[in-house]
Amino acid sequence: MTEFLQHLVNGISVGTIYALVALGYTMVYGVLKLINFAHGDVYMVGAFSGYWLGALLGVRSSFSENPPGAGEIFIKASLVTIGAMVVCGALGFVIERFAYRPLRSRPRLTALITAIGVSFLLEYGFQLSPWFRTPIEFPPGPSPRVFPELLPRVGYEVFGVYLSNYDLVGFAVAIGLMAGLQWIVYRTRFGTAMRAVSFDPQVAGLMGIAVNRIITWTFVLGSALAAAAGIINAVARPKIEPLFGLISGLKAFVAAVLGGIGSVPGAMVGGMVLGLAEEYVAGYTSSQYRDAIAFTVLILVLLVRPAGIFGRVTVEKV
């Protein structure tokens, strides 16, 4: 039972990350019908911007000679998280503006290939040896980095289950962001416009919605969520390197498909389900096949219910 609960905790901790990244995939797919391959790498850039911001702000470990106080920890952690979200939002804006928008009227395959190109540019561009070292090392190069300790780890033991404040804070932040997103999508004018564009961009345009601006802001929003996921993940698992976005990004995409691509609540549920499935299967059988589980799930979903849990089956019209 203890083991079961421990897996539950770990699964939720991983699942929230998948859910946050999956939201970006699903929103962009909703408005553009494009699998934004580069989204996993935006998530990676999010972690790295946190790393750089942490260095710039002088985040100190709780083991250092002059441990930071509670207020300082809170301010710096929030600054790093919000800063990374801003950086990635800007990155999402740039990617959309210069790589995807010129291809808007072209066949979808063209945009997909470009997305793969952008993804590779980020992954391998970040692996080049640094061009400059001050104030930050950019690009970071291929060797893994250790993410700064934004808040000291406190472990709890509840019914024999190990639980750390990282899990709790990460979960709380993720839930807060998702609630915020839910509010934006369903309660604001922007959200209404976004849903209209995803329903039918042409008609939405005719109704006076600035389609291009909505698409841009969707990218910015999705990228900022990915950055937050990157930070939450990096705090709990502090080893970051330029390639870690690839597999996590793909898994998040699987989560989006599982939940029903294009559906916002679907992405959240899909992420959780995938995180738990991975944790339980890996925990009770062999952890060596952890990465294969997500793709097995994907193939099963495509076979059994291609529209996903929350998706509606749509008929393609001419």
Add this chain to the structure above:
Amino acid sequence: MASVRPTLRSFLPFAVGAPLLWALQQITPPDYNIILIAAGVNIVLAVSLNVVNGFTGQFSLGHAGFMAVGAYTAAKISVALTGLDLPFVSTAVSDQIGFAIALLASMVTAALAGILVGMPSLRLRGDYLAIVTLGFGEIIRSVIENMKFLGQATGLSGLPARTNLVWVGVSAIATVVMARRLAVSTQGRALFAIREDEVAAEAMGVDTTGYKVRAFVISAAYAGLAGALISHAILLATPRMFTFIRSIEVVVMVVLGGLGSITGSILAAFVLTIALELLREFQSFRMVAYAILLIVLMLTRPQGIFGHREIWDLPFVRRLLGGRLVPAAAGPAPAAPTQIRDDSTAGPKGTA
């Protein structure tokens, strides 16, 4: 004897090619030999991937996975058959027969893997295939890395040196002949129809899923062949040889040459292989260069250098051929860009 001619015509490239390749094998020094082998293998890969990505308009990112399947199958079989001395023939001939069996087996297993991957994902629209094939490549790698009898992460080493220019060249010719004959056949017509408009093709009675899966399986089989060839040239099969990067390399070749152009793929595969060999010292920039190449190409010339056309369809080549009208390459009006169904962003269109 009208019925003999097509048969003769399909044998002609092999009959002419094999002796020439044999001669080339004799005169090239080993350093150049391995480069030419790499180029030939890349031609097999690029042309076979073009059947899926170019002819059918789907998007596969898992060619390296099928290569791995083929490479490991062939490695196991060729090692097992090495000591086998067939009666009535010399050891060398016996070994070559064993290698031929290994190559065929590699194609069969890769094709089976192709069925496994293609069946669920090709029922849906093209972009799912990209993700599933990518995932498949990763799964294959993680399976190999956990299998004791496949050598785990270190792979299988000490394979017999069987690949030479004749094997590679004949395989490349076979791939090109396959692609060309596919393009001018009824099957090929159906594939082009799917590429141009999947809904319309289906309405015309084309079994879209069936044709897509068949094209995908054929393509996978040749990728397996390429994997078998390269592993017996460098005498090694490791999971690291068949990463995602390898798949992307092939995609770049196909996209650069032109989605749907066989000669474009051949040319791009050859030029890129040689160029990479020359730029070996800039290894770390290679992937960045690929990425930038892909993006710039898509923004400026998304159909690739040749588009759907073959080299003999280009105006200046036609003029070189003396105005003699060569039958236009397979595929509809050459100028038409690849159209994937797109309800969201296409320009004005008729209402349903």
